[in-house]
Amino acid sequence: MRLLFLAASLLLTSACAHNQVSVTTPTTPPATGQVNGPATPAPTSANTVDPVPARVAESDTTSRPLWLKDRIAAVLAERKRNPITRILRYRYGGQTVYYISAPCCDQYSNVFDTKGKLICQPDGGITGKGDGKCPDFDKNKTDEKLVWQDPR
Known part of the structure; x- marks a missing residue:
């Protein structure tokens, strides 16, 4: 094992010598002897798989069209999606529109x-x-209202 380390060190040294690059390995242990002490702070936030908007949309559950109620019922009849389904209402192109988030991955919203x-x-x-039919959607949508999101 030591021979392998020496060979790797020699290779790095010779490859980097002409560029005057120094490769070193820290040898000083953490002050407390533990790796999760003050020298290596813990993460400040938890990981998540659900996308979180920069701001929370104002909720609006009034006057959902019948087709939208049917779509919500269809989502609830399926198993929970990851990320969860969100429906937002906006003003876009001079009209009220409903944005329904993609069920997963590379699928379209x-x-x-x-x-x-x-x-x-x-x-x-x-x-x-x-699909390229509304490339200005994010830039020009206004009056965001959260209509529904999967509560499961």
Whole structure:
């Protein structure tokens, strides 16, 4: 094992010598003798798999169109998605629209008009940029209201 270490050190030294790069290994143990002491602080936040918006949208549960109630019922009939489904209402292009988050991964999120007609898919897909039919959605959407999110 020591021979392998010496060979690796020699290789690094010779490869880096012409660039005057120094490779060192710290040998001083932490002051407390433990790796999670003040020298290595603990993480300040917990990991999450659910995306969290920069701000919390104001909730609005009034006047959900029938097609949207049906879509909510369909989501609740399936097993819980990860990330959870969120439905937000915005003003976009001079009209009220409903944004439904993607169920997972590289799938598209959907934007519908008040009658339930698909307008565009502003994000998701392999590129993350959606279907290209509303590339200005994030920039021009206004009046965000949280309509529903999966409570499970």
